[in-house]
Amino acid sequence: MATTPVAIDDRVAVCGQLQPRDMKDIVAMGYRAVVNNRPDGEAMFGQPRTTDLKTAAEAAGLVFLDLPFSGPCASPEQVRALVDLLAERPGRIVAFCKSGMRSALLWGAAAIAAGRAPDDVLAAAERAGQNLEPVRDIMVGLAQAARP
Numbered sequence: 001m002a003t004t005p006v007a008i009d010d011r012v013a014v015c016g017q018l019q020p021r022d023m024k025d026i027v028a029m030g031y032r033a034v035v036n037n038r039p040d041g042e043a044m045f046g047q048p049r050t051t052d053l054k055t056a057a058e059a060a061g062l063v064f065l066d067l068p069f070s071g072p073c074a075s076p077e078q079v080r081a082l083v084d085l086l087a088e089r090p091g092r093i094v095a096f097c098k099s100g101m102r103s104a105l106l107w108g109a110a111a112i113a114a115g116r117a118p119d120d121v122l123a124a125a126e127r128a129g130q131n132l133e134p135v136r137d138i139m140v141g142l143a144q145a146a147r148p
Contacts, residue, residue: 001018001019001022001025002016002017002019002022003015003016003017003018003022003096005026005029005031005094005096006100006128006129007128008104008107008124008125008127008128008130009107009111009124011086011091011092011093012086012092012093012094012095012107013031013092013093013094013095013128014094014095014096014097014100014103014104014107014128014130015094015095015096015100015103016096016097016098016099016100017038017047017048017096017097017098018034018053018094018096019048019053020048020052020053020055020056020057021056023053023056023057023059023060023062024060026057026060026062026094027060027061027062029094030091030092031062031091031092031093031094032062032063032089032090032091032092032093033062033063033064033065033085033089033091033092033093033094034053034057034062034063034064034065034093034094034095034096035065035067035082035085035093035094035095035096035103035106036050036053036054036064036065036066036067036068036095036096036097037067037068037069037074037095037096037097037102037103037106038068038096038097038098038102039068039069039070040068042070042098050066050068054066063085063089065081065082065085067081067082067106069102069106071102072102072105072135072138072139074102074105074106074109074142075142076142076145076146077146078106079106079109079110079113079142079143079145079146080113080146080148082095082106082107082109082110083110083113083114083146086110086114087114095107100128100129100130101130104125104128104130104132105132105135105138105139107125108121108122108125108132108139108143109139109140109142109143109146110143110146111124111143112139112140112143113142113143113144113146113147118136118139118140121139122136
C-alpha cells in the first residue's frame, strides 16, 4: 500500500490516494467503508477511476461512498452524507483524497454537525497530521448548513 490510513478519531481515518489493489488491505486493517473525496481527472498520473475503486471496494466487501470535491468546497449535502454513513453503519471508515486534507475537512464538518466542539475537531485533526485551522470557518459553516 502506497498510503497508510491515519486515525483521526475512534472510527475514521484519512489518507492519500488509494488504489483498487489496496481494498483488501483496507479490509484486513478492520475498515468497513471507504469514502472517496477525490474527483476523477485531477492532474495526477496514475489516479484510478472512481468506477474501478468502487468495484474493487465492493468486491472486497466494503461500502463505497463517493463524495468528491476540490479544495475546501465540500457541500452541506456531502457533509450530511458522511454524518449519515457514520450514524447508519457500524465499523471503521477510511476517507481518502490526494493527501488526506479534504477528507479531514469533510470529517471535521461532519463531526461538528454531529455535535463535536470545533476545538476538539481541530485538535484531533492536528494529532492525525492535518492542520484544519486555516479552514476552520469553512468547516464550521458547512457543519451548520448540514444540520437537519
